[in-house]
Amino acid sequence: MSLVISLGVVIALLLLLGLALTLKIVKQYEQGVLFRLGRLAGTRGPGLRTIIPFVDVLHRVSLRIVTMPIQSQGIITRDNVSVDVSAVAYFRVVDAVKSVIAIENVHAAINQIAQTTLRKVVGQHTLDETLSETDRINLGIREILDVATAEWGVEVTLVELKDIQLPDSMKRAMARQAEAEREKRAKIINAEGESLAAAALGDASDTMMAHPLALQLRNLQSLVEIGVDKNTTVVFPAPLMSTIGELGAFLSREAAAAALPPTPHPVDLAKTARAPGNGSSSLPQNN
Template sequence: MNALGVLIIVLVVVLIVAALSIRIVTQYERGVLFRLGRVVAVRQPGLNFIVPVIDRLRRVSMRIVTMPIQSQGIITRDNVSVDISAVAYFRVVDAEKSVVAIENVYSAIDQIAQTTLRKVVGRHTLDQALAETDTINIDIRRILDVTTLEWGVEVTLVELKDIQLPLSMQRAMARQAEAEREKRAKIIAAEGESLAAAALGDASDTMMAHPLALQLRNLQTLIELGVDKNTTVVFPAPLMSAIGEISAFLARENASAALHAAPIPEAGVYS
């Protein structure tokens, strides 16, 4: 019994030591090994053994982290107050630096991202902030990388997520957009009138060179007017002038015929 009891105690001790010694690092993590408070190694994914009590293994995730940047009240260069929120994507590239160089890397990146967002957007006007978001995103990311690389962190992407404008500015921009659309509509209408006038000028030159074309066009117009079976009779001006000319011609012909039909007096007889 004594031997069996000792064996059981040994097995229990071995299991406790094994439990304290075995550490598993997953594929997306790296393990920073501290021995008596000093960094001695960075352990790779898989099964790792440490010395109980003496060693401490700190796991660090190497996956990309999505961090929302809360809405910031920013005054642009043209003195317009806007609220802008963004989102940042970053990942740890040096596990040792991310543990040793800074206490809380996530909180630090959140704070520096907010201040950088205010600083970069404040350099631009409102129109630039709305139209050049890609440039602003690149500037924010470049400034963040200068600082975060010293912490073993790389910022992979920064995107402006939402830009909220004051109601008065929204109404002013709506009026501006409406005026711009009205201007474009008037320009398009004027260009159409110009093209139509040029086409009508060409058509009038053709009709002057070919008078019969005008008569054919008048007949086509009469056909179009008669499609609805209305009782309106339209006589185009050229047709009325033609009727007048025919009437004048007939009057002249009748006068000439009457003149030729008048009796000729007989000649007197003299002895």
């Protein structure tokens, strides 16, 4: 009796083992590639699938998008600047048969070719292009990877530069360049402001020349602004140009008057006529 029970247990275990070897589950995001005696026997979709034990081999391939980080690469740009660039690539299998037959390990192969492509593409650009034109670099890397991996049944959907590390000396040089650029822009803006201010002052002077009372109103406004500070300064406004003109005319008159000879006084002329020895004096007459 015990022998029969033991034999039944062994048979049950063998059936369970055979059932486990015969039934395979392919998940919704997977596709099975079936090999029978080493030859391709087709693909199997999602669900419960049966195979012949020890005859069939089923490889399940994931069709989901895979995120693969590309480790940092030491790259020399076209203008001989050493940078460390890391990126991330997104790809998915579109042909499960090719991904199993055409290449041994598709993930490792894509990782290696992504590193070499990153180094090649970034090395063809200058540092400024690498920092400012990342979209174009990403597109170039993706196109090269897409062509190389098409034979493996893989589609590269996206490549993005993740981090760009610069040497400290280059960071300081770029900081100085940015500071100089901002100073240049500040000087240009200041010069443009001076030009606009000069044009506005010219228009204001033309208005004041056409309307003389406008200058007086401006002087009164200046007095009001000075009086706000509550100081003891006394201001006598006067048109500057007219004051300078009057001062010049006064100095000219004074110089002309100083250059003329002095006019003799009438009293001095009488004293000269009565002086003895003068030929014009009269003598007493005898009758």
